[in-house]
Amino acid sequence: MVNKASWGMHSPNLICICVDTRTGEEYGGRLWHQYEDRPISYLGMMDLIRKMDALYDEWNFPQSSTQSRSFISPQEPVQKISRKGAQREMDAGRIQDKHGDIGTFLVHVKYRQNSTWQGEVMWAEKRKRQYFRSALELIKLMDSALDEAEEAQSEGS
Numbered sequence: 001m002v003n004k005a006s007w008g009m010h011s012p013n014l015i016c017i018c019v020d021t022r023t024g025e026e027y028g029g030r031l032w033h034q035y036e037d038r039p040i041s042y043l044g045m046m047d048l049i050r051k052m053d054a055l056y057d058e059w060n061f062p063q064s065s066t067q068s069r070s071f072i073s074p075q076e077p078v079q080k081i082s083r084k085g086a087q088r089e090m091d092a093g094r095i096q097d098k099h100g101d102i103g104t105f106l107v108h109v110k111y112r113q114n115s116t117w118q119g120e121v122m123w124a125e126k127r128k129r130q131y132f133r134s135a136l137e138l139i140k141l142m143d144s145a146l147d148e149a150e151e152a153q154s155e156g157s
Helices: 045-059 135-156
Strands: 015-023 026-032 040-043 103-111 118-123 128-132
Touching (some): 015 045, 026 045, 040 045, 045 103, 128 135
Antiparallel strands (some): 015 103, 026 040, 103 118, 118 128
16 A cells, blocks of 8 residues: 555645546546545536536635636525635545545646636556646546556456
């Protein structure tokens, strides 16, 4: 077992994405964060992105540089919960101890600019880090890592 405390991935908005299932090009699993001691399930990459974005909106961190547009007229603004008021249920070290059946990724979104995300992702199994410039690039990085893991597994069997 690798000592994950040395990974240097500590942030108030750190999210651990555990990929447990793969059906074609879609993934399902759980995501963990420091403000709840139980996971949030997702089914599909779009569901994952929506749930992560909702968390960032709830925490108001990182702050979004643009307002989301919609075909539906906006409703009353929802009062956002500042991350300063949210109580951490677990520290970053415990988040980093979570594992997906297929793959595990630690995601640190640093900015939400130009209606997308910029940040850093670590593929936990290989301890590889990459920066991403958009949510789409994050998905592509995760997809390539899972493809590589699947190839290595099929070659080993």
